[in-house]
Amino acid sequence: DVKVTQSSRYLVKRTGEKVFLECVQDMDHENMFWYRQDPGLGLRLIYFSYDVKMKEKGDIPEGYSVSREKKERFSLILESASTNQTSMYLCASSDQGATNEKLFFGSGTQLSVL
Amino acid sequence: AQSVTQPDIHITVSEGASLELRCNYSYGATPYLFWYVQSPGQGLQLLLKYFSGDTLVQGIKGFEAEFKRSQSSFNLRKPSVHWSDAAEYFCAVVRNTGNQFYFGTGTSLTVIP
Numbered sequence: 001d002v003k004v005t006q007s008s009r010y011l012v013k014r015t016g017e018k019v020f021l022e023c024v025q026d027m028d029h030e031n032m033f034w035y036r037q038d039p040g041l042g043l044r045l046i047y048f049s050y051d052v053k054m055k056e057k058g059d060i061p062e063g064y065s066v067s068r069e070k071k072e073r074f075s076l077i078l079e080s081a082s083t084n085q086t087s088m089y090l091c092a093s094s095d096q097g098a099t100n101e102k103l104f105f106g107s108g109t110q111l112s113v114l
Numbered sequence: 115a116q117s118v119t120q121p122d123i124h125i126t127v128s129e130g131a132s133l134e135l136r137c138n139y140s141y142g143a144t145p146y147l148f149w150y151v152q153s154p155g156q157g158l159q160l161l162l163k164y165f166s167g168d169t170l171v172q173g174i175k176g177f178e179a180e181f182k183r184s185q186s187s188f189n190l191r192k193p194s195v196h197w198s199d200a201a202e203y204f205c206a207v208v209r210n211t212g213n214q215f216y217f218g219t220g221t222s223l224t225v226i227p
Binding site: 108 | 148
């Protein structure tokens with residue numbers, strides 16, 4: 001089974017801290033994604049990556065950055081955490097190709113910024 | 115712009131009753147359409163997907179969905195709901211096979227005995 005692992009299930013940080021959310025997938029997928037999930041808003045795409053060292057902005061990239069130094073790892077960075085970034089963060093990966101349009105999700109990281 | 119609309123925020127059904135969750139999309143060409151389910155404390159799991167061909171698609175856990183181009187809809191159905199189906203359900207669309215998934219706001223399903 002494809003596994004997408006997010007390093008932390010729960011995180012509590014203080015305003016202004018730099019926060020790293022890590023995601024690792026074990027299926028050699030080219031594509032990786034970061035979403036945030038908020039009640040009433042569904043999932044919103046923050047950033048995605050089609051390849052190593054490559055990144056693209058999603059719908060809500062402000063306040064975030066990403067890093068993809070290795071194919072299996074995609075990190076989301078909050079340079080200076082703010083309370084409005086309190087949310088559930090979901091990482092996902094997918095294989096390239098029209099017949100493999102399926103996202104595999106991690107279990108999520110619930111981030112609270114105080 | 116919102117590409118996927120799920121008009122029902124929350125639905126409650128009795129165990130054994132039938133279920134239909136609504137999803138409408140706005141997109142010129144035929145999109146790739148998906149339904150995902152999220153159980154409490156879990157990530158999202160794919161229930162089914164539609165790319166082309168037969169407009170009625172079967173998924174896991176007894177779910178099915180029907181693509182209706184004329185109504186721009188992709189509603190999810192199940193003939194008899196089980197208590198374990200209580201979860202959040204998300205409709206999603208991918209545009210132009212670009213691997214950019216856009217999700218609806220979700221429908222929360224409660225199943226009562």
